[in-house]
Amino acid sequence: MTVEYKTRTQVVVEEIRKRILSGSIKAGEPLRQAALAEELNVSRIPVREALLQLEAEGLVEFEAHKGATATRLSAEQVTELFELRALLECDLLRRAIPLMTDEVFKAADRVRLKMTAAFEKSDEIISWSELNTEFHLTLYRPAGRHKTVELVHNLMINSDRYIRFHLLLAGGVTKADPEHHALLQLCQSKDIEGACQLLQQHILEAANEINTILVRSESR
Amino acid sequence: MTVEYKTRTQVVVEEIRKRILSGSIKAGEPLRQAALAEELNVSRIPVREALLQLEAEGLVEFEAHKGATATRLSAEQVTELFELRALLECDLLRRAIPLMTDEVFKAADRVRLKMTAAFEKSDEIISWSELNTEFHLTLYRPAGRHKTVELVHNLMINSDRYIRFHLLLAGGVTKADPEHHALLQLCQSKDIEGACQLLQQHILEAANEINTILVRSESR
DNA sequence: GCAGGATATATTGTATACAATAAATGATAT
DNA sequence: ATATCATTTATTGTATACAATATATCCTGC
Structure with missing residues (x-):
């Protein structure tokens, strides 16, 4: 086990990030x-x-x-x-x-199972979110596109609050979960087009539902 | 004219960035x-x-x-x-x-002309690069995708050293210049597919040529 | 009562000073 | 001579102190 020495700055980054993602610091709130x-x-x-850094x-x-404020994003x-x-993500998946x-499929499935377990304990939405991120990244990493994966990872973090x-x-x-399962199947059978289409739908559908919620709350 | 007050940090960011992009600070060099x-x-x-920030x-x-070092990227x-x-960029152009x-076409063409002027004075490669960035961004901004444009802008800055x-x-x-001219024409005639194809080619061809240069210098 | 400006307060930006870590050097034993 | 460990040196990380800026408060005149 590595010692994993952390600088104070890093600790603070993680703490504030956690607070923003968990909603304990709300969007638009000033950070003194x-x-x-x-x-x-x-x-x-x-x-x-x-x-x-944040x-x-x-x-x-x-x-x-x-001063700084927690970013507030419009529905748009x-x-x-x-x-x-x-x-x-579709580009990454296509390449990946x-x-x-087989190792990748096994790893992804392990994460998927952990996710359903985290779902049982309904208070663990944050860890579900982290596992969800990890599941997707596991599928993308074989593409070998380090920078792009990192970029997507960051976009996912930014989505998390809304997810x-x-x-x-x-x-x-x-x-x-059913969608993740199906996605894995498609990857395993090397159905690139099918997998990409499902993934796209998976992401855009979430986007749509979040959008309707946001628009409603914005006009309020 | 705005007063444009700058914090010391911002001044330092710009200075160091300039040095890295101009090559006065070389890739891999430590920054004490x-x-x-x-x-x-x-x-x-x-x-x-x-x-x-950098x-x-x-x-x-x-x-x-x-400590910090100027990033060194592999050919890959x-x-x-x-x-x-x-x-x-193709996605942005497609949407844009x-x-x-008409204002956009005029603005883009103005930038294009400045670019050829900067090219005459052969020592102004940096400003040519900035204008090149500006030209492309002018075409993308109508898409209204603020975040994506900013992201692309950053990727362009990172490409600049290699360009x-x-x-x-x-x-x-x-x-x-001929390619930029042609691209403008295609945009003006609303030939989305043609424009995107040319743009993609424009970028990937540059990538290829840079790649061969880099691979050669890496194996050396 | 309200507009405009002076003063005070809160908050951020930056310099300096010190602490912690990593790299370099030198000493010692085998 | 070389490997290992202690010591020094260079460099980064962080606390404290002060300066600069922005915001809030209060005053003054109308």
């Missing part, structure tokens, strides 16, 4: 450096550096002399985010399928 | 915080923050306790970068063409 620093028992320097991830917006922007994912080994709506309000979780 | 701070007459804090841009790699990674651009107004090879060694500039 001093307050966070005191709460996390560090100076403002690591907090600032963490906020900068800005790069897209979770935080930083304005000079005015969320749609763009998901459509971008659809484009990139011919290179998938929670989908899971809670539109019953996304119940639909997810 | 103290040295940069002294040279730029600031403390290490804005230098650190600048390096973090890491997010992909121009710098940061390793805890070991450069190929991935350009193929990613091809995918995203139906929404392009310089293409321009200098493979005569990329002479080919560029």
Whole structure:
């Protein structure tokens, strides 16, 4: 087991990210450096550096002399985010399928099972989300496109806040597992077109349902 | 004219970015915080923050306790970068063409003319590069996909260092202008498929030529 | 009461100082 | 001579202190 020494900045990054994704820090909420620093028992320097990193991830917006806020995306922007994912993930999957080994299928299925287990304990939506991300990434990694995978990973993190709506309000979780199962089957039988089509549909359908929820709440 | 007040960190970001893109800081070169701070007459804090931002841009790699280096990409990674651009830029162009107004064509053509002017003064490769970026972005912006455009912009910045090879060694500039002209024509006649195909070719061909140069220099 | 401006307050931006880590150097034993 | 460990040096990471900016409050005149 590696020692995994972490710098304070990294710890702060993870903590703030967790808070934003879990909704404990809401979109648009200002992130005061001093307050966070005191709460996390560090100076403002690591907090600032963490906020900068989170800005790069897209979770935080930083304005000079005015401070940082948790990013708030419009319904339109969320749609763009998901459509971008659809484009990139389909490209990755297309490239990955011919290179998938049995190990990949096994690993993906293990993650899928963990996911259904996490679903039972209904309070573990966050870990379900993480597993969902891991499931998809497992399928993409064989493409060998390191940078693209990382980019998609980041887009997924940015989607996560909104996916929670989908899971809670539109019953996304119940639909997810059969679709994941089918996706795996298609990958295994090397049906590239079928798999990509299902994946695209999987992503865009979620986007649609999230969009209707967001539009409703925006006009409110 | 806006006052455009800049924070020290921002100034440092721009300076270091310029140095990396111009080649004055070479790929793989370590970036010592103290040295940069002294040279730029600031403390290490804005230098650190600048390096973090540049890491997010992909121009710098940061390793805890070991310091930052200018990113060095393998031939394979450069190929991935350009193929990613091809995918995203074609998608943007496809969405943009139906929404392009006359103003867009005029603006794009103005940029194109500036580009040929910059080409005359052969030492202005950097500004040629900036104009090239601007030309393409002008065509993409009507798509209204703010996030995607920004992402592509970043990918272009990352390509710039390598595009310089293409321009200098493979005569990329002479080919560029006719292709840009043709691209504009196709956009104007709303020939989506033709325009996208030309654009893809435009990007992937550059990628190929850069790749051969890089592979040669890697095996050396 | 309200507009405009001066003052005070909160908050961010940056310099300096110190702590922690990693790399380089040198000493010791085999 | 070489490998191993202790010590030094270089460099990064973080806390504290101060400066600059933006926001809020209060005053003044009308």
